[in-house]
Amino acid sequence: MSRLENSAEHSWHVAVMAMLLAEHAEPAIQVDRVVKMLLLHDIVEIDADDTFLYDETASLDKADKEEAAAARIFGLLPPTQRDEFTALWREYENRDTADGRFAYACDRLLPMLQNLANQGQSWREHGVRFEQVLRKNLPIQEASPSLWQYVLPKLEAARDAGWLA
């Protein structure tokens, strides 16, 4: 792979993945709401830069930047749509519903599968540790124990292969 996915490509990719994996959500989710959340979840990156998941410093003021971005961007819409889109985005960010948790889990799972498919490229580039991956991706386990059972042995194999520090 010669370049990273951009946000539009990623949003399409993860929305289709959610359609395919919805049956593994536990508790069950409303896939249509999850798809909408995933189509919208990265729009705030138009204003607020993308932050590498394992960059702990850059993540500190991420929430503030994204709140401002959501207010400006969704604020371009008529009030009813502004409120609907903002609520879906916030539900994704807060992960306080089964739908929000599963959408977030899909967004964690996709780059993990991509790393597993390209010999841990971005893990190796950034010196990511196995324990970091376990901790940051706990939301997958919370939203779908069966998907976590599927990826955990692959992560252990990645560690054993030296793709994770």
Place this chain on the structure above:
Amino acid sequence: MSRLENSAEHSWHVAVMAMLLAEHAEPAIQVDRVVKMLLLHDIVEIDADDTFLYDETASLDKADKEEAAAARIFGLLPPTQRDEFTALWREYENRDTADGRFAYACDRLLPMLQNLANQGQSWREHGVRFEQVLRKNLPIQEASPSLWQYVLPKLEAARDAGWLA
């Protein structure tokens, strides 16, 4: 704009557009089904090349190529998902339901808006005629008279500006 949207970017873009314009469908549609159709509608282009809308010759065997592509690509999925995805794709292609017609209309409307936003770039590059645009985009009128009322004066202005032959 320095390059065309690729299929993933386009599919994300048109799905979000459908979420925003769903209220203008007439008769009313189920936006969730329309969004799914639009996320899937271009997957067949993995095998079957994209065809420029106004290229009448290339469009001739497009349907056969896309049928073969759908059979192969959706055939990679477990049977239940294969059948669901194939049915959604076919409903989009056949436009024999309100949902399929509105999804198709969105896919027509987006490049039209993009052409109107960049001084008719791809129309001018290919010498597209005003009458061709009216005929090819009749599906917009059929799925949403109000959206057609919105774009028709803009198309007439584009013709008057010489962006359409």
